[in-house]
Amino acid sequence: MTDPNHPLNIDTLAIRAGGMRTSFNEHSEALFPTVSFVHESASMAAKRFTGEEPGYIYSRFTNPTVDMFEQRLAALEGAESAIATATGMAAISTLAMTLCSVGDHIVTSGSVFGSTLNVFGAQVMGKFGVTCEVVNSTSLDVWAAAIRPGTKLIFLETPSNPTAEVFDIAAIAEMARKVGAVFAVDNCFCTPILQRPLSLGADVVVHSASKHLDGQGRVMGGALVGSKELCREKVYNFLRTIGPTLAPFNAWVILKGLETLPIRMRAHSENALALALWLEAHPKVAKVNYPFLDSHPAVALAKRQQSGGGAVLSFTVKGGKAEAWKVVDGVKIMSITGNLGDVKTTITHPASTTHSRMTQAARDASGITDTLIRVAVGLESQNDLQEDLNRGLSSI
Numbered sequence: 001m002t003d004p005n006h007p008l009n010i011d012t013l014a015i016r017a018g019g020m021r022t023s024f025n026e027h028s029e030a031l032f033p034t035v036s037f038v039h040e041s042a043s044m045a046a047k048r049f050t051g052e053e054p055g056y057i058y059s060r061f062t063n064p065t066v067d068m069f070e071q072r073l074a075a076l077e078g079a080e081s082a083i084a085t086a087t088g089m090a091a092i093s094t095l096a097m098t099l100c101s102v103g104d105h106i107v108t109s110g111s112v113f114g115s116t117l118n119v120f121g122a123q124v125m126g127k128f129g130v131t132c133e134v135v136n137s138t139s140l141d142v143w144a145a146a147i148r149p150g151t152k153l154i155f156l157e158t159p160s161n162p163t164a165e166v167f168d169i170a171a172i173a174e175m176a177r178k179v180g181a182v183f184a185v186d187n188c189f190c191t192p193i194l195q196r197p198l199s200l201g202a203d204v205v206v207h208s209a210s211k212h213l214d215g216q217g218r219v220m221g222g223a224l225v226g227s228k229e230l231c232r233e234k235v236y237n238f239l240r241t242i243g244p245t246l247a248p249f250n251a252w253v254i255l256k257g258l259e260t261l262p263i264r265m266r267a268h269s270e271n272a273l274a275l276a277l278w279l280e281a282h283p284k285v286a287k288v289n290y291p292f293l294d295s296h297p298a299v300a301l302a303k304r305q306q307s308g309g310g311a312v313l314s315f316t317v318k319g320g321k322a323e324a325w326k327v328v329d330g331v332k333i334m335s336i337t338g339n340l341g342d343v344k345t346t347i348t349h350p351a352s353t354t355h356s357r358m359t360q361a362a363r364d365a366s367g368i369t370d371t372l373i374r375v376a377v378g379l380e381s382q383n384d385l386q387e388d389l390n391r392g393l394s395s396i
């Protein structure tokens with residue numbers, strides 16, 4: 001469907017890329033809830049199992065609905081290939097386990113999702129002799145000092161959760177190339193609609209498809225996006241054996257979610273920027289973190305890398321933890337839940353929920369203070385959201 005001489009717009013790719021029709025000519029993509037596929041002969045079965053002949057075999061590693069999702073996501077990220085996983089964490093642990101062996105070294109930003117740090121650290125990869133250095137800074141000098149020969153994987157999220165730090169993807173990609181490390185960017189907050197890390201030099205994009213790719217908080221999913229060699233050879237072999245596979249039903253829901261991703265991401269960004277500007281002027285608010293605010297320390301970089309600020313903002317209230325909890329308890333529309341990337345706006349107090357398993361020292365280093373509140377802005381009316389937060393803030 002893609003002609004290199006006439007590349008399709010991302011809005012078209014979100015709806016059309018990867019679509020396949022069965023002999024029934026269905027218009028909406030088909031869901032294949034089947035564990036295995038039938039072969040016409042013993043010889044066909046044998047050829048499919050060795051890979052000599054293409055064809056579906058067993059849904060742990062081949063399923064047409066999952067295929068459609070993978071192809072559509074790869075097209076959106078401008079990649080050769082993608083491989084779907086059961087969750088975002090399955091994607092991250094699959095990547096680390098595929099790439100790293102005993103003695104290898106991972107460099108990660110400290111501002112990544114808490115469970116990601118647990119995978120790279122003593123809880124998982126550390127048990128297999130892999131060491132991990134955590135960088136708590138956006139400074140390129142600090143990254144350059146952490147990356148060394150022997151570094152196999154470099155991992156970051158930009159913008160970060162929940163403090164909206166922005167990292168220079170192109171500059172860190174250059175450092176990764178020099179030592180032959182694989183550079184992975186978790187693009188969960190921006191999605192390919194707002195940021196395409198591969199075009200800036202990253203090697204792999206990681207997704208929690210449970211977030212914006214689905215967009216309505218319905219199913220879990222994940223994906224790794226990158227070269228054919230990485231996805232179809234290295235990761236595919238791991239996934240085929242170990243089995244952190246995306247279920248066909250979940251793949252179908254997310255595939256259909258991708259169709260509205262461009263309009264959703266632009267609307268999320270518009271709503272979030274308006275709310276961030278309003279919060280900045282609120283007397284009970286000390287500081288607002290949002291990449292497209294002029295007050296953000298890396299606003300110029302964010303505007304270079306991203307075409308929109310995304311849905312997620314965070315802010316600190318004047319006072320302490322009690323005041324922050326009052327704001328959370330005071331809202332009536334926003335949902336008090338740790339999830340994000342939903343059309344429904346969510347509000348959370350990261351220090352006591354999503355980031356509570358981090359040590360106090362690690363939270364302090366990442367700026368996740370007791371007064372910090374994160375809002376993942378949905379698609380409700382801007383006026384209603386302001387009124388809702390105002391209700392919370394007025395209760396202080």
Ligand SMILES: Cc1ncc(COP(=O)(O)O)c(C=O)c1O
Pocket residue numbers: 087088089090113157161186188189207208209210211220221222
């Ligand atoms: C940025 C980011 N990456 C990865 C994950 C993990 O994804 P999942 O919950 O699908 O395993 C999350 C979950 O919240 C996340 O916020």
